[in-house]
Amino acid sequence: xxxxxxxxxxxxESSKEAFSSNDYLLGGRTLTSRLVNNEVEPTCxxxxxxxxxxxxxxxxxxxxxxxxxxxxIGAKSPLTGGIKESNxxxxxxxxxxxxxxxxxSLEDAPVADSGWKIVVIGKDRVExxxxxxxxxxxxxxxxxxxxxxxxxxxxxVTIGPAGEKLLFAAGLACSDxxxxxxxxxxxxxxxxxxxxxxIIGLVILNDGEVKAEFLxxxxxxxxxxxxxxxxKENPVSTKFTKYGTAAMxxxxxxxxxxxTKNFRHGILPGAEKINAQTMYDTIKERxxxxxxxxxxxxxxxxQCSNVYPDEDGKLLCSPIEYETMALMGSNLCLEDLDTIxxxxxxxxxxxxxxxxxxxxxxxxxxxxIAEFGDTKAAVTLMEEVxxxxxxxxILGSGCKITAQVLGVRHAPHVLGQGLPAYEPRGTKGMxxxxxxxxxxxxxxxxxxxxxxxxxxxKEGKVELSKRFQVLGSRMDAMGMCNFVRYSVRDDMGxxxxxxxxxxxxxxxxxxxxDTVRETLRIEHQFNAAxxxxxxxxxxxxxxxxxxxxxxxxxxDITDEEVSEARRW
Amino acid sequence: MVTLNFKxxxxxxxxxxxxxxxPWRDVLQVLAADHGVGQSGIIAVRxxxxxxxxxxxxxxxSIDIFPAISGG
Numbered sequence: 001x002x003x004x005x006x007x008x009x010x011x012x013e014s015s016k017e018a019f020s021s022n023d024y025l026l027g028g029r030t031l032t033s034r035l036v037n038n039e040v041e042p043t044c045x046x047x048x049x050x051x052x053x054x055x056x057x058x059x060x061x062x063x064x065x066x067x068x069x070x071x072x073i074g075a076k077s078p079l080t081g082g083i084k085e086s087n088x089x090x091x092x093x094x095x096x097x098x099x100x101x102x103x104x105s106l107e108d109a110p111v112a113d114s115g116w117k118i119v120v121i122g123k124d125r126v127e128x129x130x131x132x133x134x135x136x137x138x139x140x141x142x143x144x145x146x147x148x149x150x151x152x153x154x155x156x157v158t159i160g161p162a163g164e165k166l167l168f169a170a171g172l173a174c175s176d177x178x179x180x181x182x183x184x185x186x187x188x189x190x191x192x193x194x195x196x197x198x199i200i201g202l203v204i205l206n207d208g209e210v211k212a213e214f215l216x217x218x219x220x221x222x223x224x225x226x227x228x229x230x231x232k233e234n235p236v237s238t239k240f241t242k243y244g245t246a247a248m249x250x251x252x253x254x255x256x257x258x259x260t261k262n263f264r265h266g267i268l269p270g271a272e273k274i275n276a277q278t279m280y281d282t283i284k285e286r287x288x289x290x291x292x293x294x295x296x297x298x299x300x301x302x303q304c305s306n307v308y309p310d311e312d313g314k315l316l317c318s319p320i321e322y323e324t325m326a327l328m329g330s331n332l333c334l335e336d337l338d339t340i341x342x343x344x345x346x347x348x349x350x351x352x353x354x355x356x357x358x359x360x361x362x363x364x365x366x367x368x369i370a371e372f373g374d375t376k377a378a379v380t381l382m383e384e385v386x387x388x389x390x391x392x393x394i395l396g397s398g399c400k401i402t403a404q405v406l407g408v409r410h411a412p413h414v415l416g417q418g419l420p421a422y423e424p425r426g427t428k429g430m431x432x433x434x435x436x437x438x439x440x441x442x443x444x445x446x447x448x449x450x451x452x453x454x455x456x457x458k459e460g461k462v463e464l465s466k467r468f469q470v471l472g473s474r475m476d477a478m479g480m481c482n483f484v485r486y487s488v489r490d491d492m493g494x495x496x497x498x499x500x501x502x503x504x505x506x507x508x509x510x511x512x513x514d515t516v517r518e519t520l521r522i523e524h525q526f527n528a529a530x531x532x533x534x535x536x537x538x539x540x541x542x543x544x545x546x547x548x549x550x551x552x553x554x555x556d557i558t559d560e561e562v563s564e565a566r567r568w
Numbered sequence: 569m570v571t572l573n574f575k576x577x578x579x580x581x582x583x584x585x586x587x588x589x590x591p592w593r594d595v596l597q598v599l600a601a602d603h604g605v606g607q608s609g610i611i612a613v614r615x616x617x618x619x620x621x622x623x624x625x626x627x628x629x630s631i632d633i634f635p636a637i638s639g640g
Contacts, residue, residue: 248639
């Protein structure tokens with residue numbers, strides 16, 4: 001049986017229910033999307049009483065399996081107006097399993113002028129305690145205060161000032177293994193959803209006593225070793241270990257899809273100044289607290305994260321991911337890693353998604369608010385977000401709203417969510433994924449780029465995107481890190497065998513993929529009921545009208561093709 | 569002569585002295601046999617375009633080869 005803890009944020013009452021269905025068994029996005037679909041009124045106000053915020057770990061959480069403690073968070077999104085699942089590493093998912101929890105649901109909402117509360121979950125208590133002392137503070141300070149109050153080993157989720165003000169790009173910051181809330185479920189404005197319930201922190205104490213149980217312990221142990229072996233042997237996974245996702249800078253530059261100058265270009269002259277090798281060399285050269293490889297959760301055999309130090313070797317930002325390097329770097333024509341790191345740190349402190357705010361700053365630069373390539377101005381704009389100035393609040397609401405306010409037609413988003421770091425006219429597979437995802441533009445949803453023979457052609461991309469939407473969703477579906485997928489891409493058997501050895505439940509690969517497809521169908525069903533239709537699954541018109549400078553390509557994907565890619 | 573530039577790899581530059589033109593898939597076989605390079609683990613780019621398995625490699629070509637990872 002798997003437990004869901006329901007907490008009424010208006011009354012403080014809580015209750016626990018237990019289920020044994022495969023939805024609860026798998027957890028992750030499989031569970032959050034079903035719960036959102038089943039329990040949230042699709043047309044509701046995302047900040048109202050009827051929205052619920054679900055936190056779910058996955059089927060192998062709390063075990064020694066590598067990269068299995070991912071946390072999925074689901075709700076109706078204020079940014080897209082549709083269903084949302086955003087996930088993060090860190091220790092929260094592990095702490096949930098140690099309290100015997102598969103899911104936590106934050107429900108209802110108190111009146112608007114209620115004080116901030118922290119939800120505290122321990123082995124013998126669930127309570128809402130005063131959280132006013134956190135109000136208005138940045139995420140780093142909130143992290144320190146949470147550690148001071150609840151201990152370094154507590155699992156925490158918090159929001160930044162941007163979340164407190166209900167900005168649409170506000171994310172949820174989850175504690176890493178060192179007690180710092182630096183692992184972001186950044187997308188979709190879920191930080192603002194938690195804030196709308198007047199919850200400023202969600203804490204699981206490190207007093208859980210539930211240990212993982214195994215039906216066949218020896219087989220599980222062998223299976224765990226097999227996953228590590230597969231990760232170590234896989235050439236793709238091993239590259240993540242050395243360079244992290246930053247390796248994508250050179251790849252995207254070579255393919256002319258590195259977002260540059262508000263997605264006008266696909267090449268940044270000087271991209272080598274912000275690429276993986278430069279980052280690797282800089283971290284090594286500066287030493288100190290810098291780390292070229294780092295685990296966002298334990299255990300993890302991939303360790304794709306990093307710790308980027310300042311010139312004195314002190315931690316400046318951790319992690320810096322490719323998407324941030326592109327949206328807060330190349331897209332703004334910035335050729336300086338230190339500037340990107342500073343912006344990333346401010347974004348983390350403000351509690352906003354680096355992709356949506358990076359895209360918003362690109363739009364602002366196109367509107368003439370600042371010059372592309374101006375490092376000082378870029379940092380100043382991020383500070384405006386953190387300081388909640390009027391312009392900062394606009395930027396913190398994402399690129400769609402920023403474009404509407406500033407009168408920019410070339411707004412890089414789908415369903416209101418900023419485009420990730422792959423210029424879509426140069427990669428029609430990624431374009432198809434952006435257009436057809438129920439979550440808004442999302443690269444993890446169906447990552448086609450590495451498998452496109454002719455990225456600029458739309459031929460076969462409906463099928464390719466759909467294939468990768470299933471492959472990409474497999475890991476979310478069970479609370480695993482997305483980067484494990486390379487090692488089990490052709491054979492999910494090793495993971496499904498672990499489920500059998502732990503729980504005695506046999507799930508065949510075809511059955512598992514059917515569950516993934518059903519999740520996709522449910523997500524689109526929710527969105528349709530929320531009023532999202534064909535016209536919403538489009539880029540801004542300029543992507544269809546204007547050629548991308550280097551590839552000469554426009555978006556030529558039709559509504560019919562997008563509809564086909566959304567049909568499950 | 570074909571030059572293969574392995575990016576972010578200890579292989580670095582590999583010069584292939586093969587009779588051209590030949591399909592990229594044949595080059596991949598050589599790379600797999602001589603250097604342990606797996607086809608599914610790389611993206612090959614020539615003049616800004618992805619090299620497909622049936623594309624012909626010509627004398628003097630310079631091809632950049634990247635680890636086929638994804639963003640996070």
